[in-house]
Amino acid sequence: MTTQPETFGKHRWGMTIDVDRCTGCQACVIACQAENNVPLNTEQQYERGRAIAWIRVERYWEGEFPNVKARFIPILCQHCENAPCEPVCPVYATYHNAEGLNVQVYNRCVGTKYCANGCPYIVRFFNWWEPVWPETLRNQLNPDVTVRSRGIMEKCSFCQQRIRRGVRQAARESRELRDGDIQTACQQACPTEAIVFGDIANPETRVSKMRKDDRAYRMLESLNTDPAIVYLAAVDPDKAATGEAAHG
């Protein structure tokens, strides 16, 4: 079996997304694409519903004209504790690891696409073709991230490579991992700091404190998927904010 650092399993990774701070700028989408070797999406791919974006910003309109409000909500893999995508995979290509990550093992995947059907958040993506990059972008690929071949599923990994790097760095310097040592690419790019990532097993981290906020809710809670991502509802100055009203 693979060797894991002794601290493996000590952390539980989670995220909070403050919907009130999201301006819908899509910086997270671009950052994720660059970090995780996601191929370029063409207009045609969007039209055919085959674009790959591990994180996307969905826009909803609220209210009747002229009192219309645009609502933005970034949606990515929720890393559910009780993930509907995991039990349906016949070859364990997706499973839950000890640190609460919903892991996609690319070289185990046979491409049944069943996990994608199971996912209520529609955040799983299939490689319909072999991915291609323009000549000029080839050297820009992230060497820490696998380039996925055609015929397999992929999705947000919570920037697994950054987590590993952070944990290794802390071990090398013989210290505990500090809150904020690990930032996901989307978090790093977010100009309004709407996205916060961290260890939810430790109650002192920023992410753990934010999860206790009054505005906290989890997406599609009725499905009992127990996501690791907690959203903080938008504050509506016109009316008291409720979790349900804010996410469309």
Next chain:
Amino acid sequence: MQQRRVIDQVHTNRVLLNGQLATPKWWLPTVTLLGLFVVVGWVLIGFMLNKGLGVTGLNRPVFWGVMIVTFVFWVGISHAGIMISAILRLTQAEWRRPVTRTAELLTVCSLLTALLFPAMQDGRVWRDYWMMPMDWARGVWPNPRSPLIWDPFAIGTYLTGATLFLYVALLPDLGNLRDRTKGVMHVFYSVLALGWRGNPRQWKLQTVGGILLSALMLPIFVSVHSVVSWDFAVTPGVEGWHSTIFAPYFVIGAVHSGVSAVVTVMALMRWLWKWDDFIRPEHFDALARLLIVVATGWLGFTFLELIFAVYSQEGQEVALREMQIFTWPWNAWFIVFLLTGYFIPVGMWLFKSVRNNIALMFWTSILVNVGMWLERYFIVVGGLSRKTPLVNSWATYRPSAYEWAIMAWSFAWVSFLLLLFARFFPLVPLFEQKESQTFSAEIKIGRARVPAVLREQE
């Protein structure tokens, strides 16, 4: 029950072996043409595997399309075998006799076809063997919680059982053919007949084997399509699929389409091999009466599905039904689905003149399967098109020419397999035919008329 015709054994042998002892004129051109289609289909599938699933119309969120629909369709057709050979055998329905082998053969051929579809629509087909419960030096076993692992087990069990059933019922006829052939074919039938001589012990074993297989396969009647339905029903993320009525709904739908397919094949057999003496209007009549009951049960489930959906008032469930029933072009197809799946055929079968008219039975049985294919399309693609409350990700899909071609190929492929089998083996079991004649024969003792053969309870 029905009027019995007295057919002597010489006539039975001559007519029912007319496909084996002499090749009918139409056989070679038809099989060649079908073979051509089959080759083209395999080339297309090969091309799809070579290029990637990009050639299909599938997208996000409709990750499963025509290929999975066709898979469910063929598993549905396969239910004919279990219904007719096991259920009707155990309930001693006499009219099943000429139909048993065709039903079982249809089962084997359609299961062989069905199994290909979920496999060929996998992204990396060449790794599919990882789903087998073997440690391929990977250190990872298959996931027993996945319905995609249950599927091969359920279908594999059915395929094994159906093949054995077909073979056991073929043994006496193989012995018959062995004695009527020379040269290579004689050797061929001799090997397959496993030394069948027709002595009492062999007959006893053959009968016991048949009954045992029927009884052992009874659970499959419930299990196969239930398991297939769980591919969908265990998915909480897809509102249109996540329903508790799916298992019985799929099973009864499968019997509906399977028995209809048997009617189609029986009509073709009667026309192609001119078996008017053996495949009689009363058989069609009995099948149509059975179908009326099955179809009406199935219609009940169809409406239940709609009622459950609307009663729960969940956003995407209502949106799904709205799309299916009120949005172009789904609404047009929905009407076609209801008319072909139930109202036209069952409405016609209510009349005895239709039930006894073979041409009408042929066309109505085809209509049923058009409707049943559409039903699966509504379930699979419809559910995925409106699967979550995240309306920004709602989309539907348009199947590509590849998918249509591969679906059409599956029909050519099944017909090809059936005709190939029909060249070498009789489609109507000769011994069953003779047995039914013997059972219905009567002798006179004094003033009483009694059956010539005392039947043990099967």
